[in-house]
Amino acid sequence: MNSKIAALMPFVDFLGAALGSATEVVLHDLTEPENSVVKIVNGHVSGRNVGAPATDFARAIVREYGDSNINFVTDYVCKTVDGRPLQGSSYFVRDEGEVVGMICVNIDPQPFRSLEDALNVFMEAYRHGGSEEYRDANLDAVRAAYSSSSVETLSLGGNDAGVVEQVRALMASMGKTPSELDQAGRMEVVRKLEESGAFLIKGAAADVACELHVSVPSIYRYLQKVRREG
Numbered sequence: 001m002n003s004k005i006a007a008l009m010p011f012v013d014f015l016g017a018a019l020g021s022a023t024e025v026v027l028h029d030l031t032e033p034e035n036s037v038v039k040i041v042n043g044h045v046s047g048r049n050v051g052a053p054a055t056d057f058a059r060a061i062v063r064e065y066g067d068s069n070i071n072f073v074t075d076y077v078c079k080t081v082d083g084r085p086l087q088g089s090s091y092f093v094r095d096e097g098e099v100v101g102m103i104c105v106n107i108d109p110q111p112f113r114s115l116e117d118a119l120n121v122f123m124e125a126y127r128h129g130g131s132e133e134y135r136d137a138n139l140d141a142v143r144a145a146y147s148s149s150s151v152e153t154l155s156l157g158g159n160d161a162g163v164v165e166q167v168r169a170l171m172a173s174m175g176k177t178p179s180e181l182d183q184a185g186r187m188e189v190v191r192k193l194e195e196s197g198a199f200l201i202k203g204a205a206a207d208v209a210c211e212l213h214v215s216v217p218s219i220y221r222y223l224q225k226v227r228r229e230g
Contacts, residue, residue: 001038004093005029009039010104016041024086024106028054030062031100033200045108046080058102059197061090066099078106085109117118162202166193167211178213186212190222192220199223 008027015025024045028036036054043049061073074089086106093101170189171177181189189212198204205223209216 001029001193002031002093002095002100002173004095005038006102008093009135012039012041015103015105019105019107021110022110024104024108026102026104026106028058028102028104029100030054030058030102033059034202045086047082053201056125056196056198058090058104059200060195062092062099062102063197063215065092108186152179163193163207165196166196166198167208171211180212182210186214186218187226190219191226194223 004028012025012027016023019025022041022045024040024042025050026037026041026043029038030036034055035051036058037048037050037052040048040050041051055078057076057078065073068093071094072089072091076088078086078088080086086108088107089105091103092099093103097156167189170192171181174181174185174188176185176224193199193204193208198208205219206216209219213218
């Protein structure tokens with residue numbers, strides 16, 4: 001493990017204790033993306049443990065900001081594998097300018113939303129103007145927008161699935177089954193997976209080939225073409 005990452009382990013304990021049980025704090029070693037989680041406090045928030053992989057989102061933001069002078073990103077929405085939204089922020093750990101790790105802080109908003117709901121019920125007696133149906137519709141719209149804005153899925157590792165779930169989601173968004181995809185469609189799936197960093201995961205090509213009902217060499221040919229096209 002990189003010494004700069006190892007030195008942050010006590011800090012992760014501190015943040016977890018200071019921020020409380022509704023906040024997950026995760027230390028990633030990005031030199032080992034397949035099992036990058038080396039320290040986690042309040043892992044019950046996402047259900048992850050030490051040894052879980054780096055998410056596609058983590059790989060993407062490292063590619064985007066790794067060569068910049070930006071040291072952190074905040075206030076993005078991520079989601080657990082069972083679909084619960086969390087508020088995320090990440091700090092980049094650099095070694096001689098290269099991003100080698102991240103500290104991620106993921107807040108479960110549900111306790112605060114439950115409090116908000118209770119306050120809304122209480123305030124109904126003092127709120128003037130607008131029908132109950134109108135207020136409920138607005139609240140539902142806000143919740144729907146919050147849920148649909150998720151950009152990161154916090155993978156547990158193993159077959160919970162990073163790559164497989166991505167392929168299925170991409171095919172669903174295209175409205176196609178594997179047998180309905182032509183070569184251009186399969187290329188598009190591989191292109192989007194490459195952009196997300198999915199092929200950094202060991203065995204990803206075999207998983208993609210299985211989901212698309214093609215051979216592993218075919219996936220590598222598509223991937224080489226995508227990389228040549230830039």
